[in-house]
Amino acid sequence: MKGEIIAVGTELLLGNIVNTNAQYLSQKMADLGIDVFYHVAVGDNMQRLVDTVRTSLNRSDIIITCGGLGPTTDDITKEGVSEALGVKLLPDKASIEKIKEIFKAYERPMTDNNIKQGYIPEGAIVLENNNGTAPGILVEKDDKIAILLPGPPNELYPMFEEKVLPYLKAKVHSTIRSRMLRVVGIGESAAEDMLKEIISSQTNPTIAPYAKDGEVHLRITAKTDNPEEADRLIVQMEQKVRSILGENIYGYDEESLEEVVLRLLQERKMTLSLAESCTGGLIANRLTDIPGASASLMCGIISYSNESKTNILGVKEETIRNYGAVSSQTAEEMAIGAKRVGNTDIGISVTGIAGPDGGSVEKPVGLCYIGISIGDKVKVHRLRFNGNRKRLKWNFSNRALDYLRRELLLL
Amino acid sequence: MKGEIIAVGTELLLGNIVNTNAQYLSQKMADLGIDVFYHVAVGDNMQRLVDTVRTSLNRSDIIITCGGLGPTTDDITKEGVSEALGVKLLPDKASIEKIKEIFKAYERPMTDNNIKQGYIPEGAIVLENNNGTAPGILVEKDDKIAILLPGPPNELYPMFEEKVLPYLKAKVHSTIRSRMLRVVGIGESAAEDMLKEIISSQTNPTIAPYAKDGEVHLRITAKTDNPEEADRLIVQMEQKVRSILGENIYGYDEESLEEVVLRLLQERKMTLSLAESCTGGLIANRLTDIPGASASLMCGIISYSNESKTNILGVKEETIRNYGAVSSQTAEEMAIGAKRVGNTDIGISVTGIAGPDGGSVEKPVGLCYIGISIGDKVKVHRLRFNGNRKRLKWNFSNRALDYLRRELLLL
Numbered sequence: 033m034k035g036e037i038i039a040v041g042t043e044l045l046l047g048n049i050v051n052t053n054a055q056y057l058s059q060k061m062a063d064l065g066i067d068v069f070y071h072v073a074v075g076d077n078m079q080r081l082v083d084t085v086r087t088s089l090n091r092s093d094i095i096i097t098c099g100g101l102g103p104t105t106d107d108i109t110k111e112g113v114s115e116a117l118g119v120k121l122l123p124d125k126a127s128i129e130k131i132k133e134i135f136k137a138y139e140r141p142m143t144d145n146n147i148k149q150g151y152i153p154e155g156a157i158v159l160e161n162n163n164g165t166a167p168g169i170l171v172e173k174d175d176k177i178a179i180l181l182p183g184p185p186n187e188l189y190p191m192f193e194e195k196v197l198p199y200l201k202a203k204v205h206s207t208i209r210s211r212m213l214r215v216v217g218i219g220e221s222a223a224e225d226m227l228k229e230i231i232s233s234q235t236n237p238t239i240a241p242y243a244k245d246g247e248v249h250l251r252i253t254a255k256t257d258n259p260e261e262a263d264r265l266i267v268q269m270e271q272k273v274r275s276i277l278g279e280n281i282y283g284y285d286e287e288s289l290e291e292v293v294l295r296l297l298q299e300r301k302m303t304l305s306l307a308e309s310c311t312g313g314l315i316a317n318r319l320t321d322i323p324g325a326s327a328s329l330m331c332g333i334i335s336y337s338n339e340s341k342t343n344i345l346g347v348k349e350e351t352i353r354n355y356g357a358v359s360s361q362t363a364e365e366m367a368i369g370a371k372r373v374g375n376t377d378i379g380i381s382v383t384g385i386a387g388p389d390g391g392s393v394e395k396p397v398g399l400c401y402i403g404i405s406i407g408d409k410v411k412v413h414r415l416r417f418n419g420n421r422k423r424l425k426w427n428f429s430n431r432a433l434d435y436l437r438r439e440l441l442l443l
Numbered sequence: 444m445k446g447e448i449i450a451v452g453t454e455l456l457l458g459n460i461v462n463t464n465a466q467y468l469s470q471k472m473a474d475l476g477i478d479v480f481y482h483v484a485v486g487d488n489m490q491r492l493v494d495t496v497r498t499s500l501n502r503s504d505i506i507i508t509c510g511g512l513g514p515t516t517d518d519i520t521k522e523g524v525s526e527a528l529g530v531k532l533l534p535d536k537a538s539i540e541k542i543k544e545i546f547k548a549y550e551r552p553m554t555d556n557n558i559k560q561g562y563i564p565e566g567a568i569v570l571e572n573n574n575g576t577a578p579g580i581l582v583e584k585d586d587k588i589a590i591l592l593p594g595p596p597n598e599l600y601p602m603f604e605e606k607v608l609p610y611l612k613a614k615v616h617s618t619i620r621s622r623m624l625r626v627v628g629i630g631e632s633a634a635e636d637m638l639k640e641i642i643s644s645q646t647n648p649t650i651a652p653y654a655k656d657g658e659v660h661l662r663i664t665a666k667t668d669n670p671e672e673a674d675r676l677i678v679q680m681e682q683k684v685r686s687i688l689g690e691n692i693y694g695y696d697e698e699s700l701e702e703v704v705l706r707l708l709q710e711r712k713m714t715l716s717l718a719e720s721c722t723g724g725l726i727a728n729r730l731t732d733i734p735g736a737s738a739s740l741m742c743g744i745i746s747y748s749n750e751s752k753t754n755i756l757g758v759k760e761e762t763i764r765n766y767g768a769v770s771s772q773t774a775e776e777m778a779i780g781a782k783r784v785g786n787t788d789i790g791i792s793v794t795g796i797a798g799p800d801g802g803s804v805e806k807p808v809g810l811c812y813i814g815i816s817i818g819d820k821v822k823v824h825r826l827r828f829n830g831n832r833k834r835l836k837w838n839f840s841n842r843a844l845d846y847l848r849r850e851l852l853l854l
Contacts (some may be wrong), residue, residue: 044469044472044482045479045481046469046470046479047467047469047471047472049466050462050465050466051462051466052461053486054462055455055460055461055462056457056458059457060460061458062457068456068457068798069485069486069488069766070483070485070495071455071456071462071483071484072482073465073482074480077480080480084481087498093685144599197744219551220513221515221554221556222551222554224554224556225554231516233618239515240453240454240487242454242515242596243595251457259840276556308724311731311746312726312728312730312731312736313719313728313731313743314728314731316727316728316745317722318726319723319724320722320723320724320725321749321833324800325747329723329745329747330751331744331745331751331755332723332743332745334731336737336741336743337741337742338739339786340741340784340785343784343786348704373754373755374748374749387737388734389734398549416548418545418549418572419573421732421734422572423574423597424729425731425732
């Protein structure tokens with residue numbers, strides 16, 4: 033079964049709002065096993081709306097529109113869809129009564145435009161709106177289904193869950209389930225190269241890699257008649273991928289790297305201090321975005337000046353003089369210093385050049401050292417990335433969290 | 444001139460990501476005076492992509508695609524658009540060399556897929572990508588313009604601003620100029636109320652307030668035949684607004700609060716240290732996102748544990764015992780401690796409750812104290828916000844930067 037989502041509203045085309053309804057409805061359709069091949073957004077213009085709906089009805093079995101059901105003259109979705117479907121708009125007594133009641137209850141004056149909301153396409157089912165005045169519409173004609181939903185998410189979500197979901201569940205037979213594997217430490221093309229054979233022989237489940245914020249996310253999607261079978265297929269595929277990518281996979285679905293690191297720290301009852309130079313507080317900020325971070329993260333030192341590296345973290349002046357602030361030696365002493373100052377089990381340090389200035393041939397922009405001090409051991413990793421300042425900070429922070437994750441897995 | 448935005452990527456149709464690029468590009472097109480009549484999202488499927496691009500080229504003068512320019516076999520935008528336009532894809536020596544160089548410089552293995560990124564449609568202009576490996580493409584054919592941009596916003600935004608905007612500006616004729624005034628410290632409805640008369644009598648230029656990240660952004664837009672007249676109208680309107688909002692206006696256009704604060708510090712040759720508790724490094728992270736921050740920001744202490752507040756910042760144990768870690772007294776000692784530890788002119792502190800746990804009736808989630816120590820003076824501000832953890836961290840950090848800004852204006 034093929035579905036399509038049509039958002040109606042000039043405010044989308046002006047960039048005033050972002051089309052979050054398309055995302056919400058797509059997730060719901062995917063869960064139902066309905067393939068969504070297109071999203072379209074069109075303005076409050078009758079001719080373009082009718083053209084769009086006609087095209088969509090030609091290529092899809094189900095169209096879902098959102099927006100344009102309100103009382104103003106701009107709201108033309110019902111009219112446009114009816115024309116494209118070739119059905120008449122007729123007054124619906126029950127809907128008109130309900131609208132009248134709402135206005136009476138809220139002591140608001142009612143206009144002719146409000147009455148317009150009580151007209152529905154011939155043969156349609158009215159989807160009651162418990163969170164606004166515009167009812168939704170569901171109409172079937174010639175093996176096609178058109179579902180018209182209001183635009184505001186607080187009206188659309190409950191109407192979809194309560195009215196549309198049960199209807200669609202009865203219509204569809206197959207199930208789509210998916211799982212995202214989150215990979216860090218290797219690039220997108222390297223990951224694809226390692227998974228080449230699996231990807232080229234994929235049928236069901238499918239596997240699709242995409243790059244996001246310095247990570248690779250692999251989506252495994254299975255389509256079958258029943259959820260248990262879909263889950264079994266996904267687990268099988270995950271095992272195959274895991275046998276190749278191993279610990280490069282750090283998490284599932286929406287789980288972030290900082291969440292995984294904090295979970296591992298909590299499981300091991302270990303505490304952490306940070307010494308950040310070039311990342312400038314980004315690692316601390318990412319960790320403290322997670323509720324409960326205070327159980328593991330004790331403190332962070334953003335030692336931007338050399339003076340703060342020596343005064344607060346106890347990096348030796350001669351180390352900076354002999355090797356530079358961006359060096360393996362400084363990273364090592366920073367990590368040890370962070371652990372000591374914070375009185376924690378682990379100290380992590382990052383020192384590098386985020387640019388755009390400050391690079392040299394020997395130490396270019398994008399160079400970074402990450403130190404990890406655990407117990408009486410210290411490791412330092414050397415890295416190079418490209419990108420602008422924010423990108424570099426992000427990639428440095430991601431690798432620091434990843435190195436910590438890998439160390440924690442060994443404990 | 445009519446434009447259209449085509450997002451390419453199955454992850455959109457599965458609802459994994461929301462199409463924020465369409466919003467960004469729509470705003471930019473509206474600023475240019477280019478009408479956007481449609482947004483389309485299509486998956487990584489060649490036939491549907493080619494069909495979509497053909498339809499769009501039929502009804503629009505300019506199409507902008509985003510996504511699908513990466514190195515994997517899923518990335519088919521260049522191939523699809525070339526087929527729809529009827530142009531060949533040819534290897535571009537310069538692009539291929541550049542990709543090879545990147546991989547060499549960053550000591551990464553290169554695959555055949557990476558070379559694919561160096562092929563471009565015949566006659567196209569290559570838009571250099573300074574934030575990733577996939578170059579953008581601009582191709583004109585038969586009075587139509589196709590612009591292919593990478594999907595990740597951190598690559599798309601700068602490429603659009605630096606490469607596409609100047610090109611499109613030269614293509615469009617009527618002049619639309621706009622200026623954004625950035626306001627902090629008062630809410631959207633308060634700002635709108637203060638500007639009520641101006642807003643209700645607006646014609647040209649228009650003025651529109653938007654709430655964004657705890658700030659209010661006022662966009663003044665003038666539309667005329669020549670740039671000088673437009674600029675004159677904007678300056679006039681700005682003076683009117685400024686006479687009402689005064690120092691609540693902190694900056695223009697893309698200028699961020701952290702940029703303004705760093706500029707003021709540099710102008711006054713003053714240095715800064717931070718003591719962050721509930722903001723967890725966010726203030727430091729925001730400041731260090733700005734190139735050259737190291738000239739003013741010497742260090743930050745993220746004193747998440749009470750121990751780190753006393754050990755590193757020298758907050759008295761009895762202060763925390765008697766008044767609590769979230770108190771005016773602790774904020775004061777933290778600010779003084781930051782200034783002393785960092786050996787700087789100014790110390791800023793933030794201590795509060797970001798939630799979701801840790802609140803009480805007396806000290807609810809959303810309560811925050813901000814301390815500012817300059818010379819031998821200390822001020823503490825008490826604040827309350829509502830929202831989730833990330834939202835609260837953001838609002839706390841914004842107010843801390845704003846209080847600092849207002850202090851700096853007095854010096």
